[in-house]
Amino acid sequence: MIELYETLKKRFGYEKFRPGQKEVIQHILSGKDTIAILPTGMGKSLCYQLPGYLLEGSVVIVSPLVSLMEDQAAQMRKNGEKSVIALNSFLSFQERKIALQNLGQYKFIFVSPEMLLQERVANKLRSMKLSIIVVDEAHCVSQWGFDFRPDYLRIGKLIDFDGRPPILSLTATAQSQVIEEISDYLHMDNPVVERHSLDRQNISYCIIQLNTYDEKYDWIKERVTATTGPGIIYASSRKRADELSTELQSIGVAVQAYHAGKENEDRAIIQEQFINGEIEWICATNAFGMGIHKGDIRQVIHEHMPSNMNAYVQEVGRAGRDGKPAAATLLYVPRDEDMTRFIVQNDLPAEEQIMHYAYLLSEGVNDDEAADRASLGETAKRVLDFYMEQFSIDKVLHIVDRLAKQKDSEVHEMVQLITGQRCIRESLMSYFDEKLDSKREYCCSVCGLPNAVWLSSNQRLVERHSKRARSWDERILSLL
DNA sequence: CGGGTGAGCGATAACGCTCACCCGGTGCCTTATT
DSSP: OOHHHHHHHIIISSSSSOTHHEEEEEEHHHHEEEEEEOOSOTTTTHHHHHOOOOOOOOEEEEOOOHHHHHHHHHHHHTOOOOOOEEESTTTTHOOOOOOOOGGOOEEEEOOOOOHHHHHHHHHHHHSOOOEEEEEETTTHHHHHHHTTTHHHHHHHHHHHHHOOOOOEEEEEEOHHHHHHHHHHTTTTTSSSEEEEEOOOOTTTEEEESSSHHHHHHHHHHHHHHOOOOOEEEEEEEEEHHHHHHHHHHTTTTEEEETTSSSSSSHEEEEEHHHHHHSOSSSEEEETTTOOOOOOTOOEEESOOSSSSSHHHHHHHTTTTTTSSSEEEEEEEEHHHHHHHHHHHTTTOOOHHHHHOOOOHHTTTHHHHHHHHTTTTOHHHHHHHHHHHHHSSHHHHHHHHHHHHHHHHHHHHHHHHHOOOOSSSHHHHHTTTOOOOOOOOOBBEEEEETOTTGGGTTHHHHHHHHHHHHHHHHHHHHOOO
């Protein structure tokens, strides 16, 4: 125990642990597989860095985004840790070769699931002395594994070898089903679940029903000029994010759009500018947000609903990490969910496509050509390949069908949250199997939010708010 | 849903109109080299 605090002081300069950290570290040090669900901004990386220093061998960190692992590696280097490498496609062939040969010399090794699954990388890691295998943002197993990045579902098989080190899964949100999936697909051995309340008391939730998309635009324009950021506006398509950003720029707002259609370099610059405060607002698709360290985000506005509650909580949770009041507003127009449904179902292959693809493969057609002839998109092909590797065609059809139904019911849950009469915070908490012990003062639009007061401890916001927002708030309240 | 596109229509012909249809999010890795 003394050693823990000494290392904390010496390596990180802290006197105390944040809630949850010490427990997670102790589980890992005693060799137990651990799933840690800690709210964002609670210092999750310390949970593997500290035990990494106390244990012999290398720490492998599986990370979903190259940019995220680069950030984390850079941060660690800045703090004086030289023995860290991010093994990814940023490295040239030559660099990768050298890195792989000398991998055992590194204390901290970041990899993507795809990289981890390359045989050469896997073999090398298995031959090394490893202290911890960390899966960062572990909800990606559930969120992406089944229909987008199936390699997330293959990790478990790979890291399940004799004498493997403990596995640590880190995430900010996970309902019980997701916890089970993480445990199963990572082949975790009876993991300890270290869970902290996900209730973000400083966030006020507001859901507003409007009639048309134009009303949404007007509302956002008004809101952005009358109140303060920094803030994120989540839109449902790249196009809409671009349009909204252009519109807001035209009325003098410091705003940029962010989505996967932009060059990586531009995305990095925009993110940097937002973090430094040069840009006040970001209009983004769901591409924006993971691994963003910015404490003073005051607002998250959803121009369109996300596709499930988990995504909603993740996105909303980016507001108010500094603990000061923050507002989460979701704008809803009846039948918004039609588009959401379309998006989440779009990549799933249809029954005919699956049959066609399987038939062509059985005829000996090369897989790329077969996918092409069966009109399978790249994502659909990769996902299908994963299921066909291990199941009969009947089973595959069944799995895909079940997946579609599940996604549908997730959208339905979102609609119920939006249109229901139940306290929003309470609904979210019960979704994550938590109970609210007491009511917050400025809870949500169902419980009632008084005029502008709900953001009053943010001085700047109130100053700007008081000029124009009064009538606007009244209008919102009347809509509620 | 909302926005965009392209076909079909009328019938002096050209072009403007309607209508049916399609599309819409997330990221690793890109092998022919260790």
